Structures are given as structure tokens and as C-alpha cells.
Amino acid sequence: MLQLLLNALALGASYALLALGFVLILNATSAVNFAHGDVVMLGGYTAIALHALLQWPGAFLLPLVLAVMALLGLVFSLGAYFPLKDRPPVSVFISTIALGIVFQNATNAIAGAEPRKGPALFGEGQVNFGNVAIGEQAMAIIGAAALLIAGQHLLFRYTGLGRRLRATAQDRQMAEAVGISVNRMIGLTFAIGAGLAGAAGLMLANTFFASPTDGSNYILKAYIAVTIGGWGNLYGAVCGAMFIALFEVLYPSLPILVPLLKSTTPWLFSQTMSSILLYVGLLAIMFFRPQGLFGEAIQKRV
Amino acid sequence: MKRLLSWLGIDVRAPLLAGAVGLAIWPFLFTSNYDLRVFTIVGIYAMLALGFQLIFGHAGALALTQGCFFGVGAYVTGILATRFGLSGELTLLLSALIPVLLAIVIAAPVLRLESHYFALATLGIGQVMLLIAIAWQDVTGGSNGLAGIPPMRLFGVEFGKGYGILGLVWVFVIAGAWASHRITRGLYGAALCVARENPVAAQSIGIDTSALRYATFLLSALYAGIAGAMYAHTVRVVSVEALEFPIMVACLTIAVVGGRTHIAGAILGAVLVVNLPEWFRDLEKTYLIAYGMALLAMIIIAPDGLIGLMQRLRTRWFGAPAPVLPQNAQRPAQNSNAGAAQTQTPPRDTRLARIPKGEPLLTIEGVTKRFGGLTALSSVSMQVHPGEIFGLIGPNGSGKTTLINIVSGAYTGDAGKVMLVGTPLSGQASFQIARSGVARTFQNVNLVDDLSVIDNVAVARFGAEQAALGDAFTPGRSGRAWHNARDCALRLLEAFDIQALADQPAGSLAYGIKRKVEIARALALDPMLLLLDEPAAGLNEAEQLDLAQRLRRFSDCGLSVLVIEHNMPFLMPLVDRVACLDRGEVIAMGLPEDVRNSTQVITAYLGAPDTGAAPPIRDAALAHTS
Numbered sequence: 063m064l065q066l067l068l069n070a071l072a073l074g075a076s077y078a079l080l081a082l083g084f085v086l087i088l089n090a091t092s093a094v095n096f097a098h099g100d101v102v103m104l105g106g107y108t109a110i111a112l113h114a115l116l117q118w119p120g121a122f123l124l125p126l127v128l129a130v131m132a133l134l135g136l137v138f139s140l141g142a143y144f145p146l147k148d149r150p151p152v153s154v155f156i157s158t159i160a161l162g163i164v165f166q167n168a169t170n171a172i173a174g175a176e177p178r179k180g181p182a183l184f185g186e187g188q189v190n191f192g193n194v195a196i197g198e199q200a201m202a203i204i205g206a207a208a209l210l211i212a213g214q215h216l217l218f219r220y221t222g223l224g225r226r227l228r229a230t231a232q233d234r235q236m237a238e239a240v241g242i243s244v245n246r247m248i249g250l251t252f253a254i255g256a257g258l259a260g261a262a263g264l265m266l267a268n269t270f271f272a273s274p275t276d277g278s279n280y281i282l283k284a285y286i287a288v289t290i291g292g293w294g295n296l297y298g299a300v301c302g303a304m305f306i307a308l309f310e311v312l313y314p315s316l317p318i319l320v321p322l323l324k325s326t327t328p329w330l331f332s333q334t335m336s337s338i339l340l341y342v343g344l345l346a347i348m349f350f351r352p353q354g355l356f357g358e359a360i361q362k363r364v
Numbered sequence: 365m366k367r368l369l370s371w372l373g374i375d376v377r378a379p380l381l382a383g384a385v386g387l388a389i390w391p392f393l394f395t396s397n398y399d400l401r402v403f404t405i406v407g408i409y410a411m412l413a414l415g416f417q418l419i420f421g422h423a424g425a426l427a428l429t430q431g432c433f434f435g436v437g438a439y440v441t442g443i444l445a446t447r448f449g450l451s452g453e454l455t456l457l458l459s460a461l462i463p464v465l466l467a468i469v470i471a472a473p474v475l476r477l478e479s480h481y482f483a484l485a486t487l488g489i490g491q492v493m494l495l496i497a498i499a500w501q502d503v504t505g506g507s508n509g510l511a512g513i514p515p516m517r518l519f520g521v522e523f524g525k526g527y528g529i530l531g532l533v534w535v536f537v538i539a540g541a542w543a544s545h546r547i548t549r550g551l552y553g554a555a556l557c558v559a560r561e562n563p564v565a566a567q568s569i570g571i572d573t574s575a576l577r578y579a580t581f582l583l584s585a586l587y588a589g590i591a592g593a594m595y596a597h598t599v600r601v602v603s604v605e606a607l608e609f610p611i612m613v614a615c616l617t618i619a620v621v622g623g624r625t626h627i628a629g630a631i632l633g634a635v636l637v638v639n640l641p642e643w644f645r646d647l648e649k650t651y652l653i654a655y656g657m658a659l660l661a662m663i664i665i666a667p668d669g670l671i672g673l674m675q676r677l678r679t680r681w682f683g684a685p686a687p688v689l690p691q692n693a694q695r696p697a698q699n700s701n702a703g704a705a706q707t708q709t710p711p712r713d714t715r716l717a718r719i720p721k722g723e724p725l726l727t728i729e730g731v732t733k734r735f736g737g738l739t740a741l742s743s744v745s746m747q748v749h750p751g752e753i754f755g756l757i758g759p760n761g762s763g764k765t766t767l768i769n770i771v772s773g774a775y776t777g778d779a780g781k782v783m784l785v786g787t788p789l790s791g792q793a794s795f796q797i798a799r800s801g802v803a804r805t806f807q808n809v810n811l812v813d814d815l816s817v818i819d820n821v822a823v824a825r826f827g828a829e830q831a832a833l834g835d836a837f838t839p840g841r842s843g844r845a846w847h848n849a850r851d852c853a854l855r856l857l858e859a860f861d862i863q864a865l866a867d868q869p870a871g872s873l874a875y876g877i878k879r880k881v882e883i884a885r886a887l888a889l890d891p892m893l894l895l896l897d898e899p900a901a902g903l904n905e906a907e908q909l910d911l912a913q914r915l916r917r918f919s920d921c922g923l924s925v926l927v928i929e930h931n932m933p934f935l936m937p938l939v940d941r942v943a944c945l946d947r948g949e950v951i952a953m954g955l956p957e958d959v960r961n962s963t964q965v966i967t968a969y970l971g972a973p974d975t976g977a978a979p980p981i982r983d984a985a986l987a988h989t990s
Contacts, residue, residue, distance in 0.1 A: 094484060145664045152426050155483055156620060156663045163613055163656035171650045278609055282491055285484040293481075334499040341492050348485065349473035 072200035074307030075207030079262040081287035081299040083255035089231035090251040093154035097162030099281030101256050105263025106272030113181040120183040127264050128257045135256025170274040180267025203265045286344050380628050400526050407533035408591050410634035413618040414540045415587020421624030423580040424560030426483040431612030432490035433463035433585045437592020442510040442602035452517040459593035467585035494607045509603025516597040533594050541627045546836035550846040554823040565810035570798035570827035617655045621662050623669030725750045725924045731780035740766045741948045753925045755935045758945035764928045768895045772804045773797040799827040803886035804895035809878045813871025818853045820870050824888035825849035856884040875902045896927040900934040908934045
């Protein structure tokens with residue numbers, strides 16, 4: 063049970079990084095980055111490639127992956143966002159979908175379609191505390207993700223740069239009016255968002271492997287997390303990510319945890335069923351509380 | 365001959381005609397089974413994209429369900445034909461209808477979402493369908509799919525491999541293109557355009573934007589379902605590939621590369637997208653990278669697609685096509701019943717006779733509105749009588765626009781009620797309020813820039829002409845409604861002396877003219893009450909005087925006007941009564957003279973008087989507040 067919870071927390075931590083990057087970009091540009099899931103996937107492959115090259119453990123690769131993905135995020139914004147920033151938002155959706163397709167198929171062409179296993183942060187063994195065995199990887203993920211989220215929080219909350227980034231996300235025109243170089247801030251937000259997504263990719267690639275078509279799954283996870291947490295709400299998104307992970311890990315284990323359910327048909331508690339339920343739940347949330355579970359309704363100005 | 369040349373020369377039709385002829389000849393030039401099959405697939409994708417254009421191009425909603433509807437259509441045919449042995453007519457019918465049913469189910473939670481929420485939600489629905497198809501092995505065959513789908517048989521005729529299925533598919537493409545063309549022109553098409561470009565304005569002129577979205581969403585599912593059925597009979601195998609994202613990608617690429625709203629765009633896009641991987645065999649596995657790059661390049665360089673590019677080039681080389689105005693442009697205004705109240709010497713509004721004497725037209729009673737902790741309006745009450753021009757003044761942020769937004773249904777009040785001749789307006793959607801006789805303009809002009817002046821106004825006749833989707837298939841109906849609407853619009857433009865600009869795109873006009881167009885559009889609703897939000901802002905003095913005279917003339921015919929204005933020299937002589945709002949409360953109401961001299965009003969505008977300051981100076985200052 064403890065191991066199960068820990069796994070759920072580790073998965074939730076990776077999802078949190080992914081959702082956080084998604085919301086940061088959403089807030090700064092009011093555009094959805096449809097390629098965000100593919101960026102996670104690329105993060106995983108970057109880690110695998112660097113691991114093959116350097117043979118370092120994942121924890122030492124993490125800064126490298128962050129840097130590479132941040133650079134990619136910057137390039138991404140130059141290709142998919144800046145040329146279209148004055149056009150209707152649908153243009154940016156399409157441009158990010160387009161780049162997502164390119165990422166996905168380029169990865170497929172270079173690395174092949176079969177799933178690959180990413181490096182562990184430190185090791186994959188178990189640590190025994192008394193009679194409870196705890197996975198090293200899960201603990202390492204939780205630690206690393208907590209560090210990254212704390213870093214993001216400190217950067218945004220307590221530095222001048224963070225204030226400029228937040229100002230840009232809150233009101234771009236106002237930020238520009240007080241002399242903030244808005245474009246630079248948006249580019250930087252893309253870099254941070256992609257870096258966090260890349261870190262998530264590195265963490266997920268060890269347990270769940272990486273394959274080129276992972277992107278659409280991850281973007282949906284980010285979307286669900288953000289919908290649960292309330293659009294634009296950074297810490298709501300982190301909570302939403304945790305919730306999804308708990309559900310995903312615990313739901314298929316219900317027959318093990320609750321003996322009463324053991325006799326039910328196997329498909330009822332399959333992975334697939336949990337994904338479907340998660341999604342149907344999302345539709346229900348959108349129907350009854352379109353502002354998210356924690357979010358406040360935003361009144362449109364006429 | 366000259367006309368023929370110019371017809372060929374200035375219009376985009378010439379290359380399109382050539383393209384159509386080329387397409388018709390194609391299957392007789394490349395006759396191998398393989399070529400015929402590719403050409404059939406082109407038709408299937410064209411059908412898919414024609415449907416996608418309705419929701420994506422015309423309704424402006426990026427629905428990533430189109431590939432999913434296609435896959436569902438294909439699976440329905442596959443399952444029913446192989447497992448239940450149903451006849452071709454039945455499988456086709458169900459393949460078309462089940463995606464529509466699915467669309468109806470998901471429309472409720474999803475369709476009212478704003479753009480990106482909507483796109484992501486639809487992406488998720490596709491993912492769920494894919495998961496179900498993989499997991500529900502007993503029925504769908506799991507990841508192996510279903511093999512052995514029989515060739516298409518309809519009413520005893522078999523449409524087998526080669527020309528048979530090819531012909532059938534292209535018959536559907538032509539029928540689909542024709543239907544799409546009929547639907548997207550005229551009043552209904554113009555309403556789609558306004559709803560897409562400016563939903564707030566569309567609501568304000570009585571267009572139910574969600575109904576339009578809903579209709580196009582269901583139609584797009586219908587097209588996709590038919591395309592899916594055709595695909596199942598062409599490929600004869602249905603596997604999870606039919607539900608996977610690349611189909612959606614191809615469909616999106618077709619619509620973006622070809623053109624989002626032009627029928628030829630769907631077909632041209634399909635020809636390119638299906639054939640490019642065939643033409644560039646060397647890229648075999650990486651053709652999707654090419655799709656992605658093409659998509660990105662097109663969205664940056666030519667967002668209207670290749671057909672849009674052609675139209676732009678035509679305009680650059682040959683000038684804009686001659687606009688077509690209603691035939692009776694020079695005819696003196698007649699007393700037709702539609703829009704009679706807006707002609708230059710209009711008769712009195714007959715609806716007023718039904719209002720008992722002394723009864724107000726609009727009653728606002730105890731209306732309260734809070735935004736979070738801020739009370740924008742607190743228990744505001746006032747009445748507007750038939751034929752009255754009622755002014756609403758007050759400092760910035762006093763709640764004037766909020767009040768208009770509540771009356772017009774853009775906001776819902778937290779307490780109180782709004783009644784129009786005894787009928788409550790509160791709780792109704794803004795399009796319903798607009799249809800029941802309350803028209804409005806906006807503080808920031810809300811017109812569709814790309815649409816001509818006359819069409820901007822004509823589209824407000826949507827409700828009056830009872831335009832509907834079915835018009836497309838009733839001979840003569842659509843054309844007649846559009847003609848009537850434009851006729852009425854032209855007369856309204858004449859009433860403002862701007863008929864000469866009728867064919868100009870609204871975006872190209874001077875600000876003052878835009879304001880007039882917006883008022884003309886509001887009047888096209890044939891309203892009993894007109895809500896004007898700062899109509900004189902940005903007008904010079906001559907224009908202001910002109911506007912005041914015209915408003916007076918309309919009110920003499922029975923139109924009531926509720927007007928927000930800061931410009932006192934414009935407002936005070938115009939209105940019959942005035943109310944002044946300050947911090948959400950009515951602080952004065954009555955004749956213009958009385959309100960102007962009210963100390964409370966003066967205080968609200970200029971702050972508390974200092975001891976000894978001379979009142980006349982303040983009075984003069986207020987008179988020139990603008």
C-alpha cells in the first residue's frame with residue numbers, strides 16, 4: 063500500500079512538472095501548446111540519447127536535459143508562436159499541432175517506433191525500511207520534482223525576473239507599458255515550460271518507457287490536470303496532476319485492495335477503463351463546473 | 365466575348381474550372397487499380413474535409429473529433445457488415461447516423477467551451493474512442509481490426525473495386541459539396557461568418573451562435589461518418605488506424621492547405637495531401653513530417669490556404685470583383701412590412717398600439733450586479749416609455765454599461781428584474797432579447813471587418829427572415845430571404861446617407877461611419893427599444909448633430925432609445941429624460957435641466973464643492989464635459 067502511494071506520488075510529481083509547464087505557457091501567451099506532450103516525449107528521448115553517450119545516471123543528466131529542452135522551447139516559440147502572435151488563437155493551435163507532428167515523426171524516423179527505456183535518476187533498486195520496501199526511483203522522482211517546483215516557485219515569487227514574468231502573464235499590455243521586454247519574457251516562459259516538460263519526460267521514460275506517440279497521452283493529462291485545477295491556476299494544476307496520478311495508480315489496484323471487488327470482470331478495473339473514466343469525469347466537470355474544481359469563474363468583458 | 369474574357373479573367377473560376385475538368389479526366393488517364401484506389405481515397409478525404417470545413421472553417425471551432433467520427437463511421441460499417449451481415453443501405457445509414465448521435469452526446473458538455481478548451485476536449489474524445497476500439501476486442505477485433513468487409517452494395521447495385529466505388533465516392537463528394545455550398549451562402553452563411561468573427565455582435569443581433577455551432581458540428585459528423593463508411597468499403601479492412609490521430613492530421617492539413625471555407629479548398633487539399641506521400645515515395649515513412657512542415661508553413665504564410673491565396677492574387681492583379689448590390693438600389697423606399705419602421709418617413713410602429721396608455725416599454729426594477737466584492741449596480745430602477753429618448757449619464761465606472769449589458773442579456777443580474785412591456789427579459793439569452801425587440805450598439809464598435817457594410821447590416825435580418833439550415837434545401841427560399849435582408853439593409857443605409865459605401869468592407873471605414881453602420885444594423889432588428897453605448901464618441905460636431913437629428917426622427921416614429929453618453933452638449937438637447945448613475949446607484953432622474961442642476965450630480969462629476977466656489981462655473985464645466 064505504501065509502495066503504491068509512493069508510486070502514485072512519483073507519477074503525480076512528473077505530471078505536475080508537465081502540467082506546470084503547460085500552464086506557464088498558457089498564462090503567458092493565452093495559447094495552448096498542443097505540442098507540449100511531444101516536448102515531454104522529446105525530453106525522454108534526449109535523456110536516453112545523453113545516457114547512451116555519457117553513461118551518467120539520470121540525476122546528473124537532469125540539468126543537461128533541462129538546458130537542451132529550454133533551448134528547444136526557445137526555438138519552438140520562434141517557429142510556432144512569434145510569427146503568429148497577432149493572429150487569432152486558432153493559428154497558434156495549428157502551428158503547435160504542426161510542430162508536434164514534426165517532433166513525433168522525426169523521433170519515429172530517427173529512433174524507431176519501439177518503446178525505449180530511459181535512465182533511472184539514481185538506481186532502480188528497493189530500499190528497505192524495516193519490512194517496507196520502497197523504490198529508489200520513485201523517491202528520487204519525488205525529490206527532484208519537488209526541487210524543480212520549488213525552484214520555479216522561488217524564481218517566480220522572489221526574483222525581479224520572476225516578477226517580470228508574472229507581470230507579462232497577467233497583463234501583457236500593461237507589462238509592456240512599464241518597460242518590460244514582453245517578447246523576451248514570453249520566449250523565456252517557453253524555455254522554462256519546455257525545460258519542466260523535458261524533466262518530466264526524463265522521469266517518466268524510466269518507468270513507463272518512451273515512444274514517439276506518447277505526446278497525445280501527455281497533453282491530455284496536462285489538460286485534465288489544468289481543468290481540474292482551474293485554468294491558469296499554477297498550483298491548482300499541481301493538485302490536479304496529483305489527483306490524476308492517484309486515480310490512475312489506485313483505480314486499477316482496487317480489486318487487490320478491496321477483496322469484495324475481486325470477482326468482477328477484469329476489464330472493469332483495467333488501465334484502459336481508468337483512462338476512460340478519467341476522461342468521462344473530465345467531461346462531467348466541464349459540464350457542471352466549467353471553471354474547474356478550484357477555479358473561479360471569469361466574467362467575459364463585453 | 366469581352367464579358368466572357370473578363371468573367372474568366374477576373375474570377376477565380378477559370379483555374380477552378382480547369383481543375384474540375386482535370387479531376388474528371390484523371391481516373392481515365394491513370395487507370396491502374398492502384399491509381400483508381402488512390403483517386404477513391406482522395407474523394408474520401410475530400411468528403412471528410414468538406415464536413416470539417418463546416419465546423420472549423422465556417423463555425424470557426426477547431427474540432428479535433430473529425431478523425432474520430434470518421435473512424436466510428438468506418439467501424440460501424442465494419443462491425444455491422446462482417447458480424448451482423450447487414451445490407452449496404454443499412455450500414456451506410458447507420459455509419460452516417462451513429463457519428464451524429466455521438467456528436468449530439470458530446471456536444472452538451474463540449475460545444476459551449478471556448479476555443480482551446482474545446483479543441484483539447486475534442487482531442488480527448490478521439491483518444492477515448494481509440495482506447496475503446498483497442499480494448500473491446502470481441503466486437504472491434506482489438507488492434508488486429510476487422511477484415512473481410514464486403515464491397516458496397518446499394519439497392520442491388522454493387523460498387524466494387526475500381527470504377528464502381530470510385531464513382532460512388534465522388535457522387536457523394538459532389539452531393540456533399542453542393543449541400544455545403546447551399547448551406548454556407550445567403551443569410552445563414554453570413555450569420556455563420558458573424559458568429560465566427562464576432563460572437564458577441566452575433567448574439568446582439570438575434571443570432572443563436574450555439575445553435576449554429578451545434579448544427580455545423582452535427583453536419584461535420586454526418587460527412588465524416590459517410591466518409592468512414594466509404595473508407596471501410598474501399599480498403600475492406602477496418603483497424604485502429606482509422607481512429608488514430610494521423611487521419612485527423614490529414615484532415616486538418618487539407619483544410620489549412622486548401623482553404624478553410626472554400627469547397628475547392630477541400631478537394632484541392634485532398635488531392636495534394638493524399639498524393640504527396642505517393643509522389644514522394646522516398647519520404648515514405650516521414651511524409652507526416654512533411655505534412656507538419658506544410659501545415660506550419662501554410663499557417664504562417666497563407667492562413668487562408670491555397671484557394672485564399674489565389675483569391676488574393678486575383679484581387680491584386682485584376683482588382684476586386686464587382687460587388688453585387690440589390691437590383692432595386694435606386695428604387696424609392698416602399699412600404700413593405702419588413703423593416704418599415706426604418707424607412708426615411710416611417711409609419712408609427714404598430715406594436716406600440718398594443719401597449720396600454722401610460723404603460724412603460726422597459727421597466728428596470730431593483731437591478732443589482734456584483735463582480736466579486738465590487739457592487740457595480742445596487743438596486744437600480746428606471747422606466748423607459750414608448751417613443752422616449754432616455755439618457756443615462758454618470759462618471760466612468762458608475763455602472764452604465766453594466767446596466768445595458770444586463771438589459772441586453774450579456775450579463776445576468778444578481779437581483780431585480782427587467783421587463784419589456786410586461787414580459788420579463790431577465791434569464792433570457794441575449795439573442796432572444798434581441799429578437800424580442802431590444803437592439804444595442806457597443807462602446808467599442810463591434811462589426812465584422814471583412815464583411816461589406818450592407819452584409820453587416822443585412823445579417824441582422826436573420827431572425828426576421830426566419831433563416832434556418834433547412835433553407836438551403838428549399839428551392840428559392842435562401843435566395844429570397846437574402847435578397848429581402850439586403851434590400852432592408854440598403855434602405856437603412858439610405859436612412860443614414862451611407863448607401864454609397866454599401867459594398868465597402870466595414871473594416872475600411874472611418875470611425876464615425878462605423879458607428880452609423882452599427883446603429884443601422886441594430887435598427888435592422890426592427891426593435892422597439894434601442895440601447896446606445898456612447899454613440900457620439902469619436903464623432904465631430906457636425907456628425908453629432910446629424911446623429912442626434914436622425915435619432916430624434918426615429919423616436920418620433922415610436923422607437924424608444926436608452927442612450928449612454930458623456931457628451932452633454934450632444935445628450936442634453938436630445939433626450940426627454942435623464943438618469944445619473946454614481947457608483948452603481950441612481951442619484952438623480954428627471955428632465956435634463958433638473959438633473960444637470962442637481963447638486964448630487966455635480967458632486968459626482970466634479971467632487972464635493974469647496975466652500976465659496978461659484979456654482980455657475982461648475983454648471984458651465986458640466987455642460988462641456990465630454
